Each structure stands twice: as structure tokens, then as C-alpha cells.
Amino acid sequence: MALDALTRLAEERVDHRFKGLPPDAEGLTVGELAAQRRNLFTDGFTTPVLALSAERLEHNLRLMETYAARHGLAFAPHGKTSMAPQLFRRQIEHGAWGITLAVPHQVRVARAYGIQRVFLANELVDTAALKWVAGRLDADPGFRFLCYVDSVRGVELMDEALSGASRPVDVVVELAAGEGARTGVRTEAECAAVADAVAGARTLRLAGVAGYEGEVPRADPERVRSWLRRLVALAVDFDRAGRFAGLDEIVVSAGGSAWFDAVADVFAGIPELSSPVLKLLRSGAYVSHDDGHYRELTPFNRVPEEGALEPAFRLWTQVVSRPSPEQAFTNAGKRDAAYDLDLPVAQVVRRDGGERPADGISVTGLSDQHAWLRTDAEARLEVGDWVGLGLSHPCTSFDKWVLIPVAEADGTVVDYIRTFF
Numbered sequence: 539m540a541l542d543a544l545t546r547l548a549e550e551r552v553d554h555r556f557k558g559l560p561p562d563a564e565g566l567t568v569g570e571l572a573a574q575r576r577n578l579f580t581d582g583f584t585t586p587v588l589a590l591s592a593e594r595l596e597h598n599l600r601l602m603e604t605y606a607a608r609h610g611l612a613f614a615p616h617g618k619t620s621m622a623p624q625l626f627r628r629q630i631e632h633g634a635w636g637i638t639l640a641v642p643h644q645v646r647v648a649r650a651y652g653i654q655r656v657f658l659a660n661e662l663v664d665t666a667a668l669k670w671v672a673g674r675l676d677a678d679p680g681f682r683f684l685c686y687v688d689s690v691r692g693v694e695l696m697d698e699a700l701s702g703a704s705r706p707v708d709v710v711v712e713l714a715a716g717e718g719a720r721t722g723v724r725t726e727a728e729c730a731a732v733a734d735a736v737a738g739a740r741t742l743r744l745a746g747v748a749g750y751e752g753e754v755p756r757a758d759p760e761r762v763r764s765w766l767r768r769l770v771a772l773a774v775d776f777d778r779a780g781r782f783a784g785l786d787e788i789v790v791s792a793g794g795s796a797w798f799d800a801v802a803d804v805f806a807g808i809p810e811l812s813s814p815v816l817k818l819l820r821s822g823a824y825v826s827h828d829d830g831h832y833r834e835l836t837p838f839n840r841v842p843e844e845g846a847l848e849p850a851f852r853l854w855t856q857v858v859s860r861p862s863p864e865q866a867f868t869n870a871g872k873r874d875a876a877y878d879l880d881l882p883v884a885q886v887v888r889r890d891g892g893e894r895p896a897d898g899i900s901v902t903g904l905s906d907q908h909a910w911l912r913t914d915a916e917a918r919l920e921v922g923d924w925v926g927l928g929l930s931h932p933c934t935s936f937d938k939w940v941l942i943p944v945a946e947a948d949g950t951v952v953d954y955i956r957t958f959f
Contacts, residue, residue, distance in 0.1 A: 540650070540651050540652030543623070543650060543651050543652060544623060544624060544627060544651060544652075547568065547623070547624065547956050548567060548568050548569030548572070549567050549568070549569065550567065550568050550956070551565060551566070551567055551568075552564055552565065552566050552567070552568060552571055552941075553565070555940060555941075556940055556941040557584075557586070557587070557874075557939070557940075558583055558584055558585070558586060558587030558588065558939075558943070559571070559583065559584075559587075559941065559943075560576065560581065560582030560583055560584070561582065561584065562582055563576075563582070568941070568954050568956075571954070572951070572952065572953055572954055575950050575951065575952060576950075576951050577948075577949040577950055577951070578854070578943060578945045578949040578950075578951055579888060579891070579924070579949045580891075580949070583854075583943070583951075585854055585855050585856040585868075585869055585870070585924065586853060586854065586855045586856075586868075586869055586870035586874045586875075587853075587854050587943065588851065588852075588853050588854075588874070588935070588938075588939045588942055588943075589851075589852055589853075589854065589942065589943045589944070589945045589951075590826065590850050590851060590942055590943070590944045590945070590955060591848075591850045591851075591852070591944075591945065591946075591947070592944050592945060592946045592947075592952055592953070593946065593947060594827075594848040594849065594850035595825070595826065595850045595944065597847075597848050598824050598825055598826070598827055598847050598848060598850060599628055599629065599632045599825065600632065601824075601845045601846075601847060602615070602632070602821070602824045603632040603633040603634075604845070605798075605802075605844060605845070606633065606819060607633065608844075609802040609805075609806065610805075610806065610817060611793075611801075611802060611805065611817050611818070611819045612635040612816050612817060612818045612819065613629075613633065613634045613635055613818075613819050613820075613821075614634060614635050614636045614637060614638045614655070614657045614791075614818055614819070614820050615629050615634055615637065615638060615820065615821060615822045615824070615825065616637075616638040616639070616640075616659070616794075616820050616821065616822025616823075617637040617638060617639050617644060617648060617822065618638075618639060618640045618641075618644060618822065618933060619822035619823055619825060619826070619932050619933050619936060620822075620825055620826070620932070620936045620955070620957065621644065621647060621936065621937070621957050621958050621959050622936065622942075622955045622956060622957050622958075623647065623648070623650075623651035623653075623956070623958070624953075624955050624956065625825055625955060626648065626651065626653055627651070629825065630653075635655055635816075635818065636653065636654065636655025636656055636657060636682065637653050637655070637656060637657070638656075638657045638658075638659050638820040638822065639656055639657070639658055639659070640658070640659060640660050641660065642662065642664060642667035642670070642671075645658060645667075645671070645683075646670070647958045649674055649681075654678075654680055654681055654682065655681075655682040655683075656681075656682070656683050656684070657684050657685075657791065657818065657820065658683070658684065658685035658686070659685075659686060659748070659750065659791075659820060660685065660686055660721070661685070661686050661687060661688055661689075661692050661712070661721060662685045662686075662696065663692050663695040663696060663699075664699075665695075665698075665699040668696060668699040668700055668707075669699060669700070671683055671707065672700050672702075672703035672705070672707070672741075675703070675704075675705040675707070676703065676704050676705060682708070683707065683708065684708045684709065684710055684745055684746075684789065685707070685708075685709055685710075686709065686710060686711075686712040686721070686722075686748065687709045687710070687711055687712065687732055687735075687736060687742075688711070688712045688714070688721055688722050688723050688732065689723070689732060690731060690732055690735040693709075693732060693735040693736055693739055693742065694735065694739075696709075696739070696741070696742060697739035697740060697741050697742060700741035700742070701740075701741065703741050706741055706742055706743040707741060707742055707743070708742075708743050708744075708745035708789075709736055709742050709743070709744060709745060710744075710745055710746045710747055710748040710789055710791065711723060711729050711732050711733055711736075711744070711746075711747050711748075711772070711776075712747075712748055712749055713729060713747060713748070713749040713765075713768065713769050713772055714749065714753075715749060715750060715751060715752075715753035715754040715755070715765055716753070716754055716755045716765065717755070718755055719753040719754065719755060720750070720753045722749055722750075722753075726768075726772060726775070729747075729772055730776075730779075733776060733781050737781070743785075744776075744781055744782065745782075745785060745788070745789050746773065746782070746788050746789030746790055746791065746816070747769055747772050747773045747776065747789070747790055747791075748769075748789065748790070748791035748792060748818075749765075749769055749791075749792055750792065750794060751765055751766055751792050751793070751794065751797050751800065751801065752794035752795075752796055752797060757796075757797070759800060759840075762797045762800045763800050763803065763804055766792060766800060766801060766804035766805075767804055769790065769792060770790065770804060770805070770807070770808050773788065773790050773808070773811070773815075774809060774811065777811045777812050782811070782812060782813060783812070785812075785813045786813060786814075787813055787814045787815065787816045788811050788812075788813050788814070788815050788816065789815075789816045789818055790805065790808060790815055790816070790817055790818070791816075791817075791818035791819075791820060792805075792819070792820070793818075793819035793820045793821050794820070794821055794822075794823075795821045795822060795823035795824060795832055795835070795836070796832075796835040796836070796837065797837060798819055798821045798837050799837035799840055799841050800837075801819060802819075805817045822932075822933075823931075823932045823933070824836075824847055825850075825932070826849070826850040826851050826932045826935070826936070827847040827848060827849045827850060827932070828849050828851065828928070828929055828930050828931060828932050828935070829849045829851075829883050829885070829928025829929060829930060830879060830880035830883065830928070830929065830930020830931065831879040831880055831930045831931050832847075832930075832931075832932070833849065833930075849928060849929075851928070851929045851932070851935050852885070852926045852927065852928065852929075853870055853874060853875050853882060853926070853927040853929055853935075854888075854924055854925075854926055854927075855868040855869055855870035855874070855909060855924070855925050855926075855927060856868055856869050856922065856923070856924050856925070857911075857919060857920065857921050857922060857923045857924075857925060858908075858921065859921065860919065860920065860921050863913065863915075864912060864913055864914070865910070865911065865912065865913065866899075866911040866913050866917075866919050867908045867909065867910060867911065868908065868909045868911065868925050869907065869908065870907070870908075870909055870927070871904045871905045871906050871907045871908045871909055872904045872905065872906050872907075873906055873907060873938065874907075874938055874939075875904060875909070875927065875929055875935070875938070876929050876930060876931045876932075876933075876934040876935040876938070877904050877934075878931055878934050879930045879931040879934075880930035880931070881901045881902070881903070881904065881930075882901050882904075882909065882927035882928060882929050882930070883900075883901065883927060883928040883929075883930075884896035884899040884900060884901055884911065884925055884926075884927060885926050885927065885928045886925070886926040887899070887918075887919065887923050887924070887925055887926075888923065888924040888925075888926070889920070889922075889923050889924070893926075896917075896925060896926070897916040897917070898913055898914040898915065898916030898917035898918075899911055899912070899913055899917050899919060899925070900912050901927065909925075909927070911925075936957055936959075937957065937959040939957065940956065940957055941954050941955070941956055941957075942954065942955040942957070
């Protein structure tokens with residue numbers, strides 16, 4: 539990986555761009571600030587401030603590394619969750635095959651920080667972006683890039699844009715998760731037509747099949763497994779038809795953060811094909827997990843013997859108004875907290891160095907810069923108290939913060955994670 543580029547992140551100067559950081563740190567480099575090992579609660583950080591738990595982050599990285607290895611899966615975690623090259627590096631260090639991404643900008647970020655294997659879980663028909671990809675493939679023989687195709691028209695546009703490229707772009711046919719689902723080819727016959735178009739293109743190579751089981755309508759374990767079996771059967775049919783001739787490996791890929799147990803089960807039954815199969819899992823939300831949506835959906839709830847992810851985010855916010863015994867307001871709102879799936883959850887209250895559960899406190903709404911709290915007799919909440927909020931949906935938590943402190947359990951900040959959205 540491009541360690542020099544990652545090193546340069548520590549050379550960035552702390553200033554007004556980075557909310558929550560100590561005002562007296564302005565002018566320090568990020569590396570200098572990290573070396574001071576300031577305490578999140580006592581050394582000048584201002585509210586609101588989002589923090590990642592150092593211990594829980596490491597736990598989640600290790601757990602998914604172990605899970606993928608145990609089930610014989612290659613792992614390309616979805617980088618759109620964090621868009622943080624430092625976390626990409628740690629995911630690679632914890633056994634990831636590469637990084638999954640969604641749009642060309644994200645691929646450019648990954649390449650700027652040395653990611654050598656990219657799975658673009660999307661169609662790509664933008665001429666400028668395709669020419670850029672071709673240029674990166676031509677310049678670096680070690681760069682591996684794959685993306686979806688789901689239409690003959692898309693294949694034609696790609697082939698036209700890539701004219702003159704010296705290396706073919708590897709593509710996988712995306713099988714839709716069902717009628718009314720998101721992108722992807724709806725029927726196996728249409729999949730064959732798209733594969734035929736790829737075979738006729740000068741600049742593309744068919745590398746496998748893929749899809750996203752999280753879009754299965756009315757998803758339940760059997761519906762998801764049924765669709766995954768269709769995906770495997772498509773790979774088998776393509777292989778029997780000789781569509782993968784000459785490949786060193788055949789890619790079969792699926793796996794969001796809600797059904798990776800089903801992916802592991804069904805992919806374990808992939809038969810021997812003409813080349814080794816790269817069983818590629820793409821779950822991304824695991825890296826921070828959450829206190830809402832994914833806490834309820836994680837497959838580890840169904841297979842507790844395999845371990846448990848731990849929510850690593852906490853948003854620290856301060857009570858700025860207590861207009862009545864039933865109501866309080868803190869200084870973090872929609873600009874700071876994810877709210878697209880669930881509201882934040884009040885977890886703990888800090889006062890005078892002590893911390894206690896946020897009993898009797900609930901978040902009822904968010905304004906741009908305020909959280910609305912309902913309080914009952916248990917709350918014992920005062921203006922000036924810090925309230926730690928748990929968040930739902932990692933993707934929209936990361937993208938509201940440009941530089942995120944990583945804190946140990948006692949509040950010591952040991953690192954800062956830079957995001958690029």
C-alpha cells in the first residue's frame with residue numbers, strides 16, 4: 539500500500555475544518571496531536587464530538603477476519619461505509635482481499651492510498667471514469683479492478699469508452715435480487731445475453747457473477763438463500779457453457795452486512811468449476827457496527843456461537859438547555875448524527891469526571907444543531923452535562939465527520955481517522 543500517502547495524513551494541520559477538536563491544537567499536525575494522547579473528556583475537545591472506540595474497532599476487525607477465514611471466504615469489505623484509507627489499510631492487514639467501492643470518486647481515493655484490488659459493486663458507463671480506470675490498469679500491472687455489468691447497452695458503452703486500452707477490464711454479470719429490486723439483470727436468459735455481449739467486446743473480460751442479497755424483496759432466510767442459490771447456479775451454467783475459459787479464478791460475490799451468514803452457507807456448496815472460485819464477501823458496516831439498525835440485523839444474532847460485533851461509535855454532546863423537567867436539548871443534531879434509519883440513543887451521562895447510564899432519557903427528534911431529549915424523574919440531567927449517544931447506520935455516521943478521534947476506554951485519544959466523502 540502507499541504508506542507514504544498514509545503517512546502524509548498525519549502531516550495535515552489541525553484547523554477550523556475539523557469539528558470537535560481542541561481549539562488550542564490549531565496549527566499542530568494531526569500526528570503531533572495524536573502523540574500528545576489527549577483525553578477526550580478533559581483535554582480541550584469541544585462538543586459535539588464523534589469518537590471511535592479503539593478497542594471495539596480492533597475487535598470488529600479481528601472478528602470478521604476470523605469469520606471469513608473460517609468459512610473459506612475472500613473478503614472485500616465495502617469501503618463506502620467509512621471512506622477512510624487508514625481503515626482500508628487496517629482491513630487489508632486483517633486479511634481483506636481488497637476493498638469494495640460504489641462510485642468512481644471512491645475508487646480514486648482508494649488508488650491514491652495504494653489499494654491494489656478494487657471491486658466496484660456498481661455499473662460503470664461514465665466515459666471519463668472508464669478512461670481513468672484504463673489508464674491506472676495500463677500503468678500498474680498489479681492493479682486488479684472488477685465492476686458490474688447488467689445490460690447489453692452498458693457493455694457497448696464500456697467497450698466504446700475503453701477503446702485503445704491495453705488491458706481488458708474485468709466485469710461480473712450482476713444478477714438482480716428479484717423483480718422490483720435495485721440494479722441487475724432480471725432473468726437468466728438476459729444474463730446470458732449480457733455475457734454474450736461481453737464476449738464480443740474487445741476491451742472487457744467476463745470474470746464471474748455477483749449481486750446483492752440485501753435487495754431481495756421481503757427478505758427472510760429462505761428467500762435470501764433461494765436467490766443465492768440462483769447466483770451459484772448462474773455461475774455453474776456460465777462455466778459449463780465455457781464462458782470462463784482461460785480465467786485463473788472465477789469470481790462469485792455477494793454479501794452485505796445483514797445476510798453474510800446465508801452467503802457463507804450457500805457459497806460453501808459451490809461445486810468445483812473449471813478454475814478455482816473466489817468466493818468474495820463484501821460486508822462493510824461491521825467495521826464500526828452500530829447501536830441501531832445493524833445491531834438488530836447482524837447475522838451474529840442468528841449465529842451467536844461465532845461471536846458478536848461491538849458498536850464502536852459514540853457521539854458526545856452537551857446539554858445546553860433544560861427548559862422543563864420533561865425536556866432538555868443538547869448541541870448535536872442532523873449535521874452531526876446519522877438519522878436516516880433511526881434516531882440516536884442516549885447511553886451515558888458524564889458530569890465532574892463520573893459516568894452513569896442515561897436512565898430516563900430518550901431522544902425524540904433532531905433539529906439541524908440540537909437533539910430533543912425527553913426526560914423523566916430518573917434523568918437527573920443538568921445544563922453542562924455531557925450525553926453520550928449511540929448511533930444507527932455507520933455509513934451516514936462516518937460521512938458527517940472529516941477527522942474522527944479514536945479513543946481508548948479511559949478517553950485517551952490514540953489516533954485520528956480521516957474520511958474522504
